[in-house]
Amino acid sequence: MLTTDFPQGSPCWLDLGSPDPAAAAAFYGAVFGWTFQALGPEAGGYGFLQADGRTVAAVGALTEEGAQSAWTTYFRTPDAEATARAVRAAGGEVRVEPFDVMQAGRMAQLTDPQGARFAVWQSGTTIGLDAVSTDNALVWAELHTPDQEAGAAFYATVFGWRSEKFPAPGMSYLVLSPADGDQQATSFGGIAPVMAEAEPPSWTPYFATGVVDELVGRAERAGGKVLMGAEDVQNVGRIAWLADPFGAPFALIKGDPQQS
Numbered sequence: 001m002l003t004t005d006f007p008q009g010s011p012c013w014l015d016l017g018s019p020d021p022a023a024a025a026a027f028y029g030a031v032f033g034w035t036f037q038a039l040g041p042e043a044g045g046y047g048f049l050q051a052d053g054r055t056v057a058a059v060g061a062l063t064e065e066g067a068q069s070a071w072t073t074y075f076r077t078p079d080a081e082a083t084a085r086a087v088r089a090a091g092g093e094v095r096v097e098p099f100d101v102m103q104a105g106r107m108a109q110l111t112d113p114q115g116a117r118f119a120v121w122q123s124g125t126t127i128g129l130d131a132v133s134t135d136n137a138l139v140w141a142e143l144h145t146p147d148q149e150a151g152a153a154f155y156a157t158v159f160g161w162r163s164e165k166f167p168a169p170g171m172s173y174l175v176l177s178p179a180d181g182d183q184q185a186t187s188f189g190g191i192a193p194v195m196a197e198a199e200p201p202s203w204t205p206y207f208a209t210g211v212v213d214e215l216v217g218r219a220e221r222a223g224g225k226v227l228m229g230a231e232d233v234q235n236v237g238r239i240a241w242l243a244d245p246f247g248a249p250f251a252l253i254k255g256d257p258q259q260s
Contacts, residue, residue, distance in 0.1 A: 002132045002139060002188040006076050009159035009178040010188050011141045012128030013074035013121050014205055015058035017067060018246050021045050024059055024069075027244050030222040031215055032136040032207065054130035056137040057205075064095065064109075069246035072109075072119050073141045073203045075159060080106045080122040083158060087112075090157045098122070112154050114145045116201040133208065139253060140206035141189035144199065148174055148191045151201075163191065169234055195228075195241075204241075206251040212238045215252055219244075 006012040018024035025036035028049060034056065038047040046060035062069065077083040080098035087110050088094060095117070096109035106122040121128070131137045145151040152163040152174055160179030164187075165172065174191040177183045194201065209215050212230045219242045220226060227249060228241035237255015244250070 001185065002141075004128060004130070004132055006123075006128045007178045007181060007186060008076055008078055009161055010076055010186070011073050011132075011138065012076040012123070013058070013119075014056075014071060014129065014138050015046075015060060015074075016049075016069070016071050016244075016248060017062045017064075018059055018069045018244075018248065019062055020246065021047070021059045021061055024244060024246060024248075025049060027219075027222050027224065028057075028059075031218045031224070032209075034136065051131065051136045054137075056129055056131050069244070069248040070117070070202065071205050071248055071250060072117060073205060074107065074119040074121040074128075076128065077120040077122050077159075080108045080120055083120045084108050084110065086158045090154050092154065092158075100124075112145075112151065112201070114147060114151060114154075114201045116143055116145055116151075116203055118203055135208050135210060137208060138205050139208040140251075142204050142206060142251070143189070143191045143201070144194045144204065145191060145201040146194050148172060148193065151191050152176075166190070168192075168236070202249070204249050204251055206239075206253045208254070209252050210254055212240050212252045212254045216240050216242065 028034050034049045048055040049057040084094045091113040093111040098108040100106050103124050104126040105124040109119050111117050133139045155161045162177045163174040166175050175187050176189045177187045223245040225243040230240040232238050240252045
């Protein structure tokens with residue numbers, strides 16, 4: 001299970017790049033009840049999305065030319081430079097070289113060999129999000145990619161991740177865990193096939209909720225799109241796939257994705 005201990009290699013931060021951060025924050029506020037805390041003019045509109053005063057994500061303007069609105073998952077690393085070198089050596093791309101985020105930490109923007117974008121975070125004063133694995137917060141990170149085994153091998157090389165096959169209904173599925181600790185207890189995400197041939201490889205966040213159907217309705221009323229309606233998945237829980245008004249996909253889950 002994902003925890004705020006954030007073992008090395010686990011998801012530790014999540015942010016949304018949007019063409020209209022204020023409108024995006026309003027959408028997610030309508031869906032999850034999140035509030036937006038701007039960081040000031042020096043942050044270029046970047047700010048924290050909070051649930052009950054705890055930071056559960058962040059949102060900012062798109063900074064890369066031609067980038068589409070999307071969520072970016074950050075994985076914790078003890079050394080951003082070393083991870084960037086490992087990504088290059090394993091056939092990935094370093095889109096943004098490691099740089100300091102004031103005293104909070106050090107980050108880099110990366111892409112795996114199949115095209116899925118992600119980031120790494122070397123903690124300074126900020127280790128990661130304030131809350132995970134609770135309602136309206138990140139609980140699972142899922143990679144959709146055309147070659148699951150190649151994807152697992154790349155991330156194992158870069159982060160030392162372990163993977164385990166799970167017989168998900170109608171598909172093959174790999175459950176991911178960091179290099180250390182009990183493999184099942186520390187699992188934080190999975191690798192699944194792309195949902196359609198035209199779908200680009202990507203990381204998608206799952207947010208926990210006890211009321212999946214209610215949040216689907218809120219998202220639709222706030223201008224979002226239903227990509228997959230709420231349905232029960234055996235041994236996983238009730239899930240739904242949505243996109244915000246700017247096209248960024250995200251998912252909802254009621255249940256324990258650690259069982260997947």
